[in-house]
Amino acid sequence: MKSMPRQLALLFLLFALFSSSCNIEGKDAPMLAGETTSGIELSDLMKTDNVIVINVWATWCGTCIREIPDLNKLVGDYEEDSTVSFIGLCDDNRDKMNAILEMHPFSYQQIPNAKKISSKLKTRMVKTYPQHIIIHQGKVMFENTDGGGDIYRLLKTRIQEVKMHASQ
Numbered sequence: 001m002k003s004m005p006r007q008l009a010l011l012f013l014l015f016a017l018f019s020s021s022c023n024i025e026g027k028d029a030p031m032l033a034g035e036t037t038s039g040i041e042l043s044d045l046m047k048t049d050n051v052i053v054i055n056v057w058a059t060w061c062g063t064c065i066r067e068i069p070d071l072n073k074l075v076g077d078y079e080e081d082s083t084v085s086f087i088g089l090c091d092d093n094r095d096k097m098n099a100i101l102e103m104h105p106f107s108y109q110q111i112p113n114a115k116k117i118s119s120k121l122k123t124r125m126v127k128t129y130p131q132h133i134i135i136h137q138g139k140v141m142f143e144n145t146d147g148g149g150d151i152y153r154l155l156k157t158r159i160q161e162v163k164m165h166a167s168q
Helices: 003-019 042-046 062-066 068-077 094-103 115-121 151-166
Strands: 051-057 084-090 109-111 131-136 139-144
Touching: 042 084, 051 115, 051 151, 062 068, 068 084, 068 151, 084 115, 115 131, 131 151, 139 151
Parallel strands: 051 084, 084 109
Antiparallel strands: 051 131, 131 139
């Protein structure tokens, strides 16, 4: 019985270690390079004044797939606004990605095989999906990895805050 508190303490420590995150908001964004399936070079986009909304996802991630309709709605809200760019970093290969996108069309510009790119944005010891990041003027303005809640409202609010701050 004496080992029970020790086991609980170890379990708590492991939970804290694996669920803790490094807050990257306000820090310099890493330089990201990769080409979308439509030919947009991410490194060029990073040099613009655009608000860049990034979704890190995987084809096997149920939460990632379930939130696609909300993310498409968000893209639709900014369809006429060329200052906001939406990039999907899919950690799976092009064939797996395309198979999912045939069933679940996704309006973000997609970069397949993006593990090397997305690993630069990892904020936890264990990579979690989905991950949402907003970058503006070389800074990480927002990061979310909980995969729950109203992602549409959360991202829309954060994009508006970044745009408002940029116009001041």
